[in-house]
Amino acid sequence: MRYEVGSTGPILTAYIGLPVQLRKLRLFSGAVAAAPRTVTALLDTGSSMSVIDIGIMHELRMHAEDMLTVSSLHAPLELPLFNLHLQIPQLHGAYDTEIGMIGARISGSQGIQCLIGRDVLQECVFTYDGIKRSFMLSFSSASS
């Protein structure tokens, strides 16, 4: 399936939510289990891992499960890692998985709330056509 490249690059809509097991446990205990959030995601081949805006993690009342050292433009940073349920419904067959994502502010985000990094892209074929301002993304299987 072919998608148009937006002004900020190859963009997709994704759903970010609680991991399935945590959502079930929160519901079972009567706690609030926030619904998944719809986010604007940039396909970012420069990131070795995917990133989610830290504000969305606060909205979902998620706890960090690890701290990772990140090499950014400015200096090494210690940033939290969250375990999340990621869905990309636009893709043929949809992409649906649980994945660790770094929680951070995304610089100059222009509405981008999520970076889809090489940890996800390694499972797919990503073709960028700058002449036609379009891109294609297909996964080897409908769901990981």
Added chain:
Amino acid sequence: MLEARTPLRQELETYARHKPDLLARYEGKFVLIVADRILGVFEDRQSASNAGYQQCTDAPFLVHQVLPVDLPVDMPLISAE
């Protein structure tokens, strides 16, 4: 030394204390830690997280891969909160 505000500070200190033993027996695997207790060691991060939800539900816990050196992740577009 980790700053007091660092999330999972106590768990990371517990990991640091036990790292030599963990490396000797479980290099490459994922350890689940709550406060000063090691709750288990798992083959992958997802299994460790699911065990953490079962045992802690909404309480914070650490899932960390047991490695000699924690390699930095490349991420040029982000900045600190």
